[in-house]
Amino acid sequence: MSEKSKGLSKVEEICSQRSGRAKELKDEGKKIMGYFCIYPPLEMLSALDLLPYRILGDMREPITKADACLPTVVCPFDRSALDLGLKGKYDFLDGVVWAHVCEVGEKTAHVWRTYLNPAYFHFIDIPHTIHKPAQNQFVQQLKDFQKTLMSFTGKKLTSEMLAEAINAHNEQRSLVRKLYDLRKPDPPLISGSEVIKTLKAIMSLPVKEGSELLREVISEVGERKDGVPFRPVRLLIWGSIIDDTPLIEMMEELGANVVMDDTCVGSRAFFPDVKLTPDPLEGLAYRYLVDLKCPRTFKESTYGETKKDYLTDLRSRFSYISDYAKEWKVSGVVLQSVRYCDIHGYEVPGLGDYLDSVGLPHTYIEHTYDERSLAPLRTRIQAFLEIIRS
Amino acid sequence: MTKVVIMSDGGDICSQVIGPTGAEHRRLANRVMQEALDRAKLSFPEISYVVATGYGRLNVPFADSEITELTCHAKGVASLFPEVKTAIDIGGQDAKGLKIKSGKLIDFVMNDKCAAGTGRFLEVTAATLGLRLEDLGTISAKSTHRVKISSTCTIFAQQEIVSRLSEGVAVEDVVAGLHDAIAVRVVGMTRRLKIEPVVVLTGGVAKNTGVVKAVREKIEHEVFVPPNPLLSGAIGGAILGRDIVLGALKEGKPIPKKERALEEVTFFN
Structure with a gap:
């Protein structure tokens, strides 16, 4: 990695060869730990000087190997990530942390372990509800995770080490929130594509290096004069993972700035902080189970209430999205999902009703996590922008 | 199929043509347009504004703007019903x-x-x-x-x-x-x-x-079902084009036209 590049040019450089820094550090003796989805607590890895490296897919690379060991009618992002693994693109990982995020994610854990056989593999069984017994169960799961990490590294993981890592990650989260503040002006100071690339880059770096990169990007973007052009529509994108830019670029071409997201290479992964609790694992469990807002977790207005008012329930689940819309001055919401994503698919009718109730225009699109399959969506996005502007 | 509807400033349909489309025909939107002009006894420079819609909307080099078929269909259907x-x-x-x-x-x-x-x-x-x-x-x-x-x-x-x-x-x-x-x-x-x-x-x-x-x-x-169910999108496009022109005239602004000539698309060359 060149010494000179900074800020957004460094982001570009990292995204063009995302594993570059991890491989450098591996050569220096650091262990690289791949993690799937946003649920494994990264603080526990950072605290033991392991580099958390997000396992992603590649929507520009045709899936040619994964179909031999996963059905084709499952999450294409999942298939793509496994495909890259089978092609050796993740061979530099010393270990992999998986989590029970969704059903396909769970099943892929077995396939990954069987076919790629990493030196360390741990599966965290994350509960799917958020009430107190579920939180307690999750703390136990994290204790098991702690044990296997200590035996793999031969190091003790103390509360002090964890607290330090929690602070470092919280600092990074506050920088990401600052980055998102730069999307509030009209036109935004940073584009939707630039945000995705920046977050993808920091998901490939040690936490402190990532924070340094964020500081550089924030200062560069705050100063530049010719950043993002004015576009008549400001969009929020909700849904399953977006880890590349073609979809955002299409929206930009059609006259919309993507100024906010609720996706997991986005605000969803970074916005909530971890509270420091006497036992740090409790604060971690609360943040990762209760505060993370992915539809993989069942949430309801009042736990135990047997008869619910529909709109009250929707409000308790989705009001943060209309808060985002107000704060980022959004004129429409694009609900998007990769095909076969049950968890996002189930959420769409309710979320649509909620957005209707608060008067936010929305549309739903599905894609196959394949750059070439996006063309038919062009007409839908364009028509949606026409509706917003009419 | 390629459809052309020419509409007057009063909102009357001057002519309507349904012509073929296909791998080669898609480049020939100008021929269908010419036929519609001939039927209306008009020349191309007399047309104030052209809206292209549908899957081929990007392949109409002589259009002033492109609007999706969803918006155009809705407009066309609402004008009929x-x-x-x-x-x-x-x-x-x-x-x-x-x-x-x-x-x-x-x-x-x-x-x-x-x-x-x-x-x-x-x-x-x-x-x-x-x-x-x-x-x-x-x-x-x-x-x-x-x-x-x-x-x-x-x-x-x-x-x-x-x-x-x-x-x-x-x-x-x-x-x-x-x-x-x-x-x-x-x-x-x-x-x-x-x-x-x-x-x-x-x-x-x-x-x-x-x-x-x-x-x-x-x-x-x-x-x-409208009398000619193939034409509602083209009718909607024509109405939207007419709205753009009348809107500009009302505000005393120039019509937002593009430099254009009635020619074949060079998409395949």
Whole structure:
């Protein structure tokens, strides 16, 4: 990695060869730990000087190997990530942390372990509800995770080490929130594509290096004069993972700035902080189970209430999205999902009703996590922008 | 098909033409346009504004703007049926459900991933049966025991047709089953918009009386079909173009035209 590049040019450089820094550090003796989805607590890895490296897919690379060991009618992002693994693109990982995020994610854990056989593999069984017994169960799961990490590294993981890592990650989260503040002006100071690339880059770096990169990007973007052009529509994108830019670029071409997201290479992964609790694992469990807002977790207005008012329930689940819309001055919401994503698919009718109730225009699109399959969506996005502007 | 509608400032249709499209014909939008101009006894420079719509909208070099077929269809249908709330358009390549409020598009659903529930489904299955597309409606009217075609996948439906025929089922009962399969698919998709009357059916498939009947049965409401169901998108585009021109004139602004000439698209060169 060149010494000179900074800020957004460094982001570009990292995204063009995302594993570059991890491989450098591996050569220096650091262990690289791949993690799937946003649920494994990264603080526990950072605290033991392991580099958390997000396992992603590649929507520009045709899936040619994964179909031999996963059905084709499952999450294409999942298939793509496994495909890259089978092609050796993740061979530099010393270990992999998986989590029970969704059903396909769970099943892929077995396939990954069987076919790629990493030196360390741990599966965290994350509960799917958020009430107190579920939180307690999750703390136990994290204790098991702690044990296997200590035996793999031969190091003790103390509360002090964890607290330090929690602070470092919280600092990074506050920088990401600052980055998102730069999307509030009209036109935004940073584009939707630039945000995705920046977050993808920091998901490939040690936490402190990532924070340094964020500081550089924030200062560069705050100063530049010719950043993002004015576009008549400001969009929020909700849904399953977006880890590349073609979809955002299409929206930009059609006259919309993507100024906010609720996706997991986005605000969803970074916005909530971890509270420091006497036992740090409790604060971690609360943040990762209760505060993370992915539809993989069942949430309801009042736990135990047997008869619910529909709109009250929707409000308790989705009001943060209309808060985002107000704060980022959004004129429409694009609900998007990769095909076969049950968890996002189930959420769409309710979320649509909620957005209707608060008067936010929305549309739903599905894609196959394949750059070439996006063309038919062009007409839908364009028509949606026409509706917003009419 | 390539359709052209020329509209006067008063909103009258001066001429309308439906011409062919295809791998090569798509570059010939200018020829269909020329024919429409000839019929209206106009020359191209006399046209104030051109809106291109539909899948080929990017291949019309002489257009001033491009607007999606969803917006154009809604506008066109609402001009023909001012009370419309739900429109269903079944074309050769896709099917669309439109939700319309006070003449404006407010929501839509679209099937553009496969041939199921589109005109192509009927084209392919008509060929399997050795029938002409335009005869399907009349043939299905003779049906007394409509068969159930369970598959809407075009390829699987073809196989199903062959096996039904080999069981001795009458051709008209198979054709009526095909119409029913399309209606189930398209109406089911449109239900996501919560279908409300007045309901209008457009697109080439709306010329098939068998499909119209099947759609009516599923919706359980009257379904209106315009006299020329292929033209609603082009009519809507013309109205939107006229609105742009009249809006600019009213505000004393220049018409937002592009430098353009009536020429072939150079897309393939």
